[in-house]
Amino acid sequence: GIQVEQSPPDLILQEGANSTLRCNFSDSVNNLQWFHQNPWGQLINLFYIPSGTKQNGRLSATTVATERYSLLYISSSQTTDSGVYFCAVDRRGNYGQNFVFGPGTRLSVLP
Amino acid sequence: KAGVTQTPRYLIKTRGQQVTLSCSPISGHRSVSWYQQTPGQGLQFLFEYFSETQRNKGNFPGRFSGRQFSNSRSEMNVSTLELGDSALYLCASSPHSPGPIGNTIYFGEGSWLTVV
Numbered sequence: 001g002i003q004v005e006q007s008p009p010d011l012i013l014q015e016g017a018n019s020t021l022r023c024n025f026s027d028s029v030n031n032l033q034w035f036h037q038n039p040w041g042q043l044i045n046l047f048y049i050p051s052g053t054k055q056n057g058r059l060s061a062t063t064v065a066t067e068r069y070s071l072l073y074i075s076s077s078q079t080t081d082s083g084v085y086f087c088a089v090d091r092r093g094n095y096g097q098n099f100v101f102g103p104g105t106r107l108s109v110l111p
Numbered sequence: 112k113a114g115v116t117q118t119p120r121y122l123i124k125t126r127g128q129q130v131t132l133s134c135s136p137i138s139g140h141r142s143v144s145w146y147q148q149t150p151g152q153g154l155q156f157l158f159e160y161f162s163e164t165q166r167n168k169g170n171f172p173g174r175f176s177g178r179q180f181s182n183s184r185s186e187m188n189v190s191t192l193e194l195g196d197s198a199l200y201l202c203a204s205s206p207h208s209p210g211p212i213g214n215t216i217y218f219g220e221g222s223w224l225t226v227v
Contacts, residue, residue: 101154
């Protein structure tokens with residue numbers, strides 16, 4: 001099956017710093033999403049981005065499908081950005097879904 | 112619009128017992144999927160239901176089962192609980208749109224299961 005890798009596994013930043021999280025996947029996909037898991041366990045959808053670039057406030061994401069990677073950018077980080085960021089990919093399109101998640105990047109933003 | 116609702120949020124069960132978890136999707140969403148999250152295995156896909164039919168299934172033993180009702184609400188059941196079933200169980204819903212590209216999925220807050 002498809003493999004998903006994320007880097008770095010852990011990241012510690014000072015408030016206000018910028019960061020880039022990377023997701024590599026081993027095969028073509030038609031669905032890629034980034035999630036932020038808060039300390040209470042809920043997965044918050046950040047981006048649905050099978051290809052191209054999107055921005056939402058201080059966050060932006062880029063997926064280069066032909067090269068099988070996606071990047072999540074966090075600018076001017078805040079303590080509330082702390083948590084685990086997951087990349088998830090799926091190949092099934094309209095035949096349903098079976099997301100494969102990466103291992104996550106644990107981000108700690110220090111005040 | 113209300114989000115994905117999962118109940119119960121926390122529960123403790125004894126080895127050998129069974130458990131049923133419930134998920135109410137976002138209104139209008141017809142696809143419901145379930146994921147298990149453990150520290151050792153990460154997030155793993157259990158199964159997905161659409162229009163009361165299981166459409167996709169992950170690599171879990173038959174002790175894990177689910178169903179979907181006509182109102183799209185879903186339940187998952189784990190029988191003969193083992194210590195290793197202790198996990199966060201997450202439900203996600205998504206709309207269904209035709210085409211090759213998938214849909215955004217939205218997760219509930221999860222059900223924390225502890226097996227003792």
